[in-house]
Amino acid sequence: MLKLKKVYIENFKGISSTRIINFNSSDLSILNGPNGFGKTTVFDAIELCLSGKLERTMQFSNVQKNTQNYRKPFYQNTAGKNVVLKLLFEDSDNGSLHTIIKFLDKDHNGKIGNSKSFRPDAWGILDTYYSTDDSLFESELNTSVTEKISQLQIDKLFFDDQSYSQANLYPLFNYLQQEENIYFLKKDEEEKKAELDFLFQTQEEAKELERLTKICRELKSIQDGLSEKISLLGESANSGETQVYLRLIPSKELVYDVEQPFKDISSDNLPEVYNAYQKELLILEEFIAAFDPEEYQLDKLREAVVYAIDNDQILTAFLLQSLNQGKSFEVLQELSAKISLYNNHIESLQHNQFEVDVLKQLNFSQEFIDSYRASIADSATQERNIGEIGRIISDLNQARNSTLSKSRELPAEFHDADNCPLCNTSFSSFETLEVAVHAKTQALLSFNREQLINFETSKQDITTNFRLPVEERITAFLNAEENHLDKDFYTLLLEYRGFTDRIRRFQAILTQGKLNFDEFIITKPVSINIFRELLEKLKAALMGALAKIVPDQNKLIHKEIFKDVFVEDVNSLISLAEVKNKQLYVEYKYNEARLYSLNILAERLVKFKELEVKTSRIKSSLSLSIKRYKMEMIEKIKIPFYLYSGKILQNYQQGLGIFIDMQENTSRIKFLTDDESDHDIIHHLSSGQLAVVSIAFCLALNKVYETANHFKFLAIDDPVQTLDDINIHSFIELMRHDFSDYQIIMSTHEDDIASYLSYKFQKFHFNCNTIKVQRIFYGE
Structure with missing residues (x-):
């Protein structure tokens, strides 16, 4: 112990x-x-x-x-x-x-x-x-x-x-x-x-008793849940008169429009799903009873007009559609390129540069083009020569002046006072030598001035005889009324090249509603300001037309169904009788599924009750022990x-x-x-x-x-x-x-x-x- x-x-x-x-x-x-x-x-x-x-x-x-x-x-x-x-x-x-x-x-x-x-x-x-x-x-x-x-x-x-x-x-x-x-x-x-x-x-034993008590509670809870589900499903009833399955809308997959609409639905969700199906069918019934295709088209026209009025993109594309199509756009594109080319060419002419293709487009003869090219070449040669001769003369004069200056600074014993220090030519005096040198310098300068005058004359001839005529023809082309192209307008035109499909749909709606606004379509280039005026006029015309478009809304109840379910196809519309038959079929299938679920739930309830009785008996026996x-x-x-x-x-x-x-x-x-x-x-x-x-x-x-x-x-x-x-x-x-x-x-x-x-x-x-x-x- x-x-x-x-x-x-x-x-x-x-x-x-x-x-x-x-x-x-x-x-x-x-x-x-x-x-x-x-x-x-x-x-x-x-x-x-x-x-x-x-x-x-x-x-x-x-x-x-x-x-x-x-x-x-x-x-x-x-x-x-x-x-x-x-x-x-x-x-x-x-x-x-x-x-x-x-x-x-x-x-x-x-x-x-x-x-x-x-x-x-x-x-x-x-x-x-x-x-x-x-x-x-x-x-x-x-x-x-x-x-x-x-x-x-x-x-x-x-x-x-x-x-x-x-x-x-x-x-x-x-x-x-x-x-x-x-x-x-x-x-x-x-x-x-x-x-x-x-x-x-x-x-x-107490743990086992607690476990059995918990099981009894869970079994009771399951029974309550089953009873509640049975109550929600309602009393057991026959599924009613047999209904034959017919597809209601072949073009659209709908959850209730199948042969077994409650196939994968649990018993808990049966009533909720059934009510949802019947609600959808009721909405479909209301739609079929009231729907008028003509009023739908009128309503669609009104929506399109309202949308267009509020959307400048649609209206802008509508106004520009003619110029943005086929050859019209190609002509404008070519004109824009030519205007840009000619404007750039005027700048090039200032620098004695030109393109033969441009001169040909302006209809100048080959003889003119050749003379123009030759004159520019001669002028360039003169310019190069003037530059070279002028430099040589300047260098000679500078060297001569420097030599004379240095000669003056030398002592007399180192040179012959009457001889030229450059060529050793004899002169009567030193002053005579200086006069001779000065005269030679002036002669050289005079020669250079003459060359410059000839070069300026050549340049003027090019301007007068060639550049100005070319510029005049370019200016005449640019100023011609048919060649006017507003830069901002052309930029806008390029921006709206991709709206073809939207314009086609809008135009189709207008045509179906018998509305014609083609008078506003621009067929030739205008200024951006004129375009804006036309845009406002088109809006005003649309507002006027909108006031006359008044569809009957009583005939358009649940109108979205026509688009979502029937894909806006009048021939796909069904009758009220067909909807009624579908309602009966869904109800028949619901009762069939409900009856099946009720039987299953009732069987489960009986089994769980039996299990609870047995478990309670064991629990009571253990508790008593x-x-x-x-x-x-x-x-x-x-x-x-x-x-x-x-x-x-x-x-x-x-x-x-x-x-x-x-x-x-x-x-x-x-x-x-x-x-x-x-x-x-x-x-x-x-x-x-x-x-x-x-x-x-x-x-x-x-x-x-x-x-x-x-x-x-x-x-x-x-x-x-x-x-x-x-x-x-x-x-x-x-x-x-x-x-x-x-x-x-x-x-x-x-x-x-x-x-x-x-x-x-x-x-x-x-x-x-x-x-x-x-x-x-x-x-x-």
């Missing part, structure tokens, strides 16, 4: 350094010391290591809102230091040792997922370790060499049945808290039932609980003990003072008496269930605090007689009570150990 030998506490609650409590495997250990000096701390350390949480903290979780971050856990004494708790157990059957460790790393951020830091209920931040080496128990924890385990593995150490857990059983079986030892009695009837369900080990089993289990608890509560209470004036009552229908649990009362004891007993009942209930559970045969352990925090002397005596007698095989740890703040407890248990040969908590924790 497992017995607790030692408890190791480091940086936990009021304990800052390392402290070890040694129970020495005693049968009874009494934690003695003043309140506030660590007795409950020991119990908390044991509970936290075994169950992974403190039940007291979980009960008070609603006291504080967990909407903020906390600096450190409430149980960590000093921030920045590890929290370490250890329990050392010895198995007396085989001598094995087991150490359970809870560890909080000093560097942990205190968060679980996205939660706030160090919430009071954040037990998941603690790591759990396990060791079988007791030599390391009092040493500092080395997590790198210690096995990390889960709460499930701790449960396996204490329970053979893996459905048990310390988290659920420890607060109920093993630990009675100070002040809060009546927490189970405070729970409502449903909560008591739920907690005892765990003891009864009916969880799997669970209730009977629970009643049997409660019956097992009733007698020990009644005896234990009676023994401890002793002088309770309303009876000898407390009854447990379970309601057969609901399995709810109540504690009653006697069989005549149906009020829970929470309304009758004092807090001290309730504490006695809680102790008695815990002892009864241990006696009846023995969930862990190899771990018989009771931890009771200050049990005598709310008991009077008689209750204390009775409690001690009960404990030492009926629970002599349990390891018991109690606490008290009174020295005489500790001595009394030790005395009473030692008389029955209990191995007792009184632990002075204040001295161990604080050295006082």
Whole structure:
């Protein structure tokens, strides 16, 4: 059997350094010391290591809102230091040792997922370790060499049945808290039932019962759905007189105009689809009854005219259609090209350039063209010569003047004063030499001027005899009335080359409506301003015609059908009788589909009802079995609980003990003072008496269930605090007689009570150990 030998506490609650409590495997250990000096701390350390949480903290979780971050856990004494708790157990059957460790790393951020830091209920931040080496128990924890385990593995150490857990059983079986030892009695009837369900080990049966209940609900829901569908489809009826299928509109695929219009329609959608079909047929019927093709054409004409009035593109294309067709456009295109060519040619003539083809187009003779070309060539030659001779003369004059100037600067002894420095010709004097040089310079300049005059004369002859006649003929062509072509108008013409089909449709509508606006069609180029005037006149004419186009709208109900369904083909129109026949056919097919669906749904409804009856029968049987089993289990608890509560209470004036009552229908649990009362004891007993009942209930559970045969352990925090002397005596007698095989740890703040407890248990040969908590924790 497992017995607790030692408890190791480091940086936990009021304990800052390392402290070890040694129970020495005693049968009874009494934690003695003043309140506030660590007795409950020991119990908390044991509970936290075994169950992974403190039940007291979980009960008070609603006291504080967990909407903020906390600096450190409430149980960590000093921030920045590890929290370490250890329990050392010895198995007396085989001598094995087991150490359970809870560890909080000093560097942990205190968060679980996205939660706030160090919430009071954040037990998941603690790591759990396990060791079988007791030599390391009092040493500092080395997590790198210690096995990390889960709460499930701790449960396996204490329970053979893996459905048990310390988290659920420890607060109920093993630990009675100070002040809060009546927490189970405070729970409502449903909560008591739920907690005892765990003891009864009916969880799997309860899950199966819940599953069957859910199945019954689903089966009922399915039946309701089927009934609703049947109701929507209406009462079962014959499909009526047989109707023959005839295609109503061969040119158009319509969903209702097929042999099986409800083929792929679910029963849920049958009424909706049928109503949609009949609505479409009703609209078609209204259309056929009222429709007049002539009024439709008139309405179409009106729409076209209105559209054209509001759309300058259509009207512009209409006005330009003649010029944009065939040879008319080609002539204009050729004229535009010729105008552009001639304008460019005038510019070329300024630079003595011309094209022979252009001159031929202007009807100049070949002789004229040849003379023109020869004159330009002669002029070009003169221009080149003038440039060359002028440069030579200029260079000669500059060289002569430079030589004379330098000659003057030389001393007399270096030249013959009467000889020319250029040709050494002898002159009578130097002055005579200078006069001769000047005369030669003037002669050269005179020759250059004569050449320039001849060149200018040549240029003038070209202008007068050739260029001007060509320009005059070009100008005459451009100024001719038949050759006028407004640039903006021609650009507009090019822009509307691609509107042929739209114009053809518009023209066809006008022709069908006997409207003629051909007088506005432009047959020869005009200025852009005249075009704009014509556009406005055409609009005005259309407005006038529009006033006279008044179709009868009563004959155009649902007129869009003629286009969408009958493709505006009068010959495709059908009769009212044909529409009526189609309505009858659709109704016939609907009733046929409805009847089929009703039969299917009715069959399903019967099957689901049968299935629900069978499932309900199984559910009721299972529920009854669970209730009977629970009643049997409660019956097992009733007698020990009644005896234990009676023994401890002793002088309770309303009876000898407390009854447990379970309601057969609901399995709810109540504690009653006697069989005549149906009020829970929470309304009758004092807090001290309730504490006695809680102790008695815990002892009864241990006696009846023995969930862990190899771990018989009771931890009771200050049990005598709310008991009077008689209750204390009775409690001690009960404990030492009926629970002599349990390891018991109690606490008290009174020295005489500790001595009394030790005395009473030692008389029955209990191995007792009184632990002075204040001295161990604080050295006082």
